[in-house]
Amino acid sequence: MQAKRTTFPNKFLPYWLLVPQLAVTLIFFIWPAVQALKSSFEREDPFGFKTTFVWFENYRRLLIDPMYVGSLGKTAVFAFSVTALSMSLSLILAVAVNRVLRSNRAYTTLLVWPYAVAPVVVGILWWFMFNPTIGIAPYLLRGMGIDWNHRVDGNQAMIFVVMAASWKQISYNFLFFVAGLQSVPQSQIEAAAIDGAGPFKRFWTIVFPLLAPTTFFLLIVNINYAMFDTFGIIDATTQGGPAQATNILVYKVYTDGFLGLNIGSSSAQSVILMIIVIALTAIQFRYVERRIQY
Amino acid sequence: MLSNSAKLGTRKSQHNNKGVSMSKKVLCLSVGLTAMLAATPAFAQTEIAWWHAMDAQLGEKLQEIATGFNESQSEFKVIPTYKGTYPETLTAAIAAFRANEQPAIVQVFEVGTGTMMAAKGAVYPVYQLMADNGEPWDPSGFLAPVTGYYSDVDGNILSMPFNSSTPIMYYNKDLFEKAGLDRETPPKTWAELETMSRQIVESGAAPCGLSSAWITWIQTENLSAIHDQPFGTLDNGFGGLATEFTFNGPVQVKHWDNLKKWADEGLFQYGGPVGGADSAPKFYAQECAIFMNSSAGRAGVIANSKEFEVGFAPLPYYDDEITEPKNSIIGGATLWALNGKDPEVYKGVAQFFTYLSEPEIQAGWHQFTGYLPITNAAYELGQSQDYYAQNPGSDVAIQQITRGTPTANSKGVRFGNLTQARNVVDEEFEAMLAGSKTAQEALDSAVERGNQILRDFEAANQ
Numbered sequence: 001m002q003a004k005r006t007t008f009p010n011k012f013l014p015y016w017l018l019v020p021q022l023a024v025t026l027i028f029f030i031w032p033a034v035q036a037l038k039s040s041f042e043r044e045d046p047f048g049f050k051t052t053f054v055w056f057e058n059y060r061r062l063l064i065d066p067m068y069v070g071s072l073g074k075t076a077v078f079a080f081s082v083t084a085l086s087m088s089l090s091l092i093l094a095v096a097v098n099r100v101l102r103s104n105r106a107y108t109t110l111l112v113w114p115y116a117v118a119p120v121v122v123g124i125l126w127w128f129m130f131n132p133t134i135g136i137a138p139y140l141l142r143g144m145g146i147d148w149n150h151r152v153d154g155n156q157a158m159i160f161v162v163m164a165a166s167w168k169q170i171s172y173n174f175l176f177f178v179a180g181l182q183s184v185p186q187s188q189i190e191a192a193a194i195d196g197a198g199p200f201k202r203f204w205t206i207v208f209p210l211l212a213p214t215t216f217f218l219l220i221v222n223i224n225y226a227m228f229d230t231f232g233i234i235d236a237t238t239q240g241g242p243a244q245a246t247n248i249l250v251y252k253v254y255t256d257g258f259l260g261l262n263i264g265s266s267s268a269q270s271v272i273l274m275i276i277v278i279a280l281t282a283i284q285f286r287y288v289e290r291r292i293q294y
Numbered sequence: 295m296l297s298n299s300a301k302l303g304t305r306k307s308q309h310n311n312k313g314v315s316m317s318k319k320v321l322c323l324s325v326g327l328t329a330m331l332a333a334t335p336a337f338a339q340t341e342i343a344w345w346h347a348m349d350a351q352l353g354e355k356l357q358e359i360a361t362g363f364n365e366s367q368s369e370f371k372v373i374p375t376y377k378g379t380y381p382e383t384l385t386a387a388i389a390a391f392r393a394n395e396q397p398a399i400v401q402v403f404e405v406g407t408g409t410m411m412a413a414k415g416a417v418y419p420v421y422q423l424m425a426d427n428g429e430p431w432d433p434s435g436f437l438a439p440v441t442g443y444y445s446d447v448d449g450n451i452l453s454m455p456f457n458s459s460t461p462i463m464y465y466n467k468d469l470f471e472k473a474g475l476d477r478e479t480p481p482k483t484w485a486e487l488e489t490m491s492r493q494i495v496e497s498g499a500a501p502c503g504l505s506s507a508w509i510t511w512i513q514t515e516n517l518s519a520i521h522d523q524p525f526g527t528l529d530n531g532f533g534g535l536a537t538e539f540t541f542n543g544p545v546q547v548k549h550w551d552n553l554k555k556w557a558d559e560g561l562f563q564y565g566g567p568v569g570g571a572d573s574a575p576k577f578y579a580q581e582c583a584i585f586m587n588s589s590a591g592r593a594g595v596i597a598n599s600k601e602f603e604v605g606f607a608p609l610p611y612y613d614d615e616i617t618e619p620k621n622s623i624i625g626g627a628t629l630w631a632l633n634g635k636d637p638e639v640y641k642g643v644a645q646f647f648t649y650l651s652e653p654e655i656q657a658g659w660h661q662f663t664g665y666l667p668i669t670n671a672a673y674e675l676g677q678s679q680d681y682y683a684q685n686p687g688s689d690v691a692i693q694q695i696t697r698g699t700p701t702a703n704s705k706g707v708r709f710g711n712l713t714q715a716r717n718v719v720d721e722e723f724e725a726m727l728a729g730s731k732t733a734q735e736a737l738d739s740a741v742e743r744g745n746q747i748l749r750d751f752e753a754a755n756q
Contacts, residue, residue: 045754047392242567262711
């Protein structure tokens with residue numbers, strides 16, 4: 001490889017080639033992040049006339065605010081539920097499709113469709129189906145003796161947004177699981193079958209462990225999804241209500257900053273979210289990528 | 295693009311409160327740009343950007359008003375832009391202001407009044423704008439509750455009243471009859487409303503008696519005003535930023551307690567937070583026989599009630615708490631002129647505001663939308679046109695808001711960050727409906743959390 005190497009006389013050319021990517025990163029990621037960091041130490045009126053440097057006051061108040069701590073808890077419940085629900089369902093679907101010999105292409109295509117739907121549209125679809133007044137689902141549930149009103153009942157609201165958010169993510173997980181399943185060597189499964197292992201035993205002792213890299217990867221991606229990409233779904237369905245029952249961190253950043261115009265607190269919340277993302281990404285690279293051998 | 299930047303460049307120091315460094319920067323820019331602008335044809339119209347939050351029929355009517363103004367003269371052109379909901383419009387205008395790209399006129403809902411008034415450097419007070427541009431300005435021509443609601447501590451009106459409404463009660467006359475009630479007698483008091491709702495539900499005429507939009511505005515703020523109960527200290531916040539909420543008094547607690555009781559019994563159905571998006575469909579679908587909403591919902595109610603006849607009535611009151619109910623208070627929005635534009639633009643804004651106040655324009659807007667007529671002249675015009683006699687119920691709102699002498703408790707409310715405070719009230723109401731708090735606990739907690747928000751606002755604006 002090294003023998004025949006093209007060299008460029010211009011020393012700066014590599015840097016010039018890097019400029020577009022660096023510019024995008026600087027303008028759209030680094031600069032806003034620095035701005036958020038700066039605002040998180042300030043208290044400011046909405047129009048930006050009076051700015052006071054307040055050190056860690058915004059953070060201190062957040063961490064003693066029961067609403068914020070509550071929102072942290074809700075986010076944890078939400079992220080865990082969405083991840084568990086969407087991953088388990090998509091694994092079942094992927095295994096099922098993998099066993100279908102004919103027309104599994106068609107199933108795959110159909111199952112991938114929801115991924116193409118924008119989060120807000122997903123939210124509106126579910127909002128419509130579960131609307132306590134005009135929705136079909138509450139009507140059917142009432143027939144079964146369940147009084148569905150996620151406008152008032154916080155637990156129902158949480159179940160509702162978890163369902164909507166999971167539904168959208170199933171497609172993505174499904175694709176990865178299908179790909180993962182196809183790379184499981186058929187010979188090992190057959191060997192196990194000859195040794196007398198039933199389908200369940202084969203799945204748990206061979207297929208599932210071999211899927212581990214995919215599963216770990218999806219775990220991180222799903223937690224990230226549930227925590228940061230579900231804004232549209234929450235906004236279109238519950239708007240964080242009732243009584244903040246579905247007010248996850250990323251939605252709270254929006255309500256406090258854009259509706260409440262409390263820029264300092266909202267920035268402090270974004271910084272905390274940023275730290276969480278960094279931590280999750282670090283875990284992904286440090287442990288998951290390194291430990292799992294592909 | 296060019297004219298926009300040029301306008302920014304020539305912003306006058308009299309409206310410029312953003313500091314010296316900023317004006318220096320734009321000054322350099324403006325020298326070059328004005329030179330270029332001078333070369334552009336002189337007949338170019340001055341464009342006036344107007345950001346608003348009126349959608350559907352209201353938005354079309356608003357567009358019609360702008361077009362009417364544009365056709366009435368050739369010097370200025372008002373360009374209305376729909377910016378989403380009220381909070382979205384306010385947020386967009388603030389963000390634009392920080393980026394020096396603000397519109398000349400922005401429509402801000404009454405909840406944002408406190409925020410706008412505190413932002414002294416950002417707004418060009420309308421009384422000053424009209425005086426500077428030699429346009430007539432007579433606050434006494436406006437309806438008294440409008441003037442009262444939007445005046446600052448010194449009695450000056452800072453923003454142009456445009457669409458003001460007040461909540462009223464809509465009821466389904468057919469369902470009343472079906473339940474064995476008199477179709478022409480809506481409930482006057484809450485006690486009557488409870489009895490009638492029970493009769494409606496028990497007779498099987500409808501599964502629910504009452505639904506209400508805007509729990510905070512109607513069932514808390516207006517309830518307090520009508521019963522002459524303080525909503526906050528310092529004259530409901532009109533007296534200054536040090537105000538504190540006090541809406542956890544006995545009347546409010548009693549009312550919330552009732553709503554919870556009625557919700558459990560099935561007489562009342564909750565329609566969601568903020569505007570209560572689900573409550574109107576409940577009324578339109580004849581699920582609930584009584585519906586409380588802004589008078590500006592009138593056009594929508596009429597359009598959606600083809601299958602039954604609607605009655606209009608004032609909001610009920612507790613006759614054991616007050617014998618003569620006070621006036622209800624205002625909702626809706628006003629138009630704010632934002633600082634940082636060319637004097638020529640403000641000349642146009644002032645002329646446009648004069649056009650807006652004309653009785654014909656006001657009356658047309660009021661009669662089409664259900665918003666209040668802003669000026670006495672517009673109301674009188676409607677009377678002389680026989681409009682109110684021909685459209686029964688169309689004057690319920692104006693009669694309700696002008697009845698009696700307003701007290702400090704019924705003049706209105708003026709709080710900073712009221713959007714957030716209202717969200718808190720909604721949340722506590724939901725907590726009460728879910729059964730995790732009593733009415734007293736929910737209101738106490740709303741007051742406590744709301745006061746925290748008021749202190750934040752005070753700290754940020756000192």
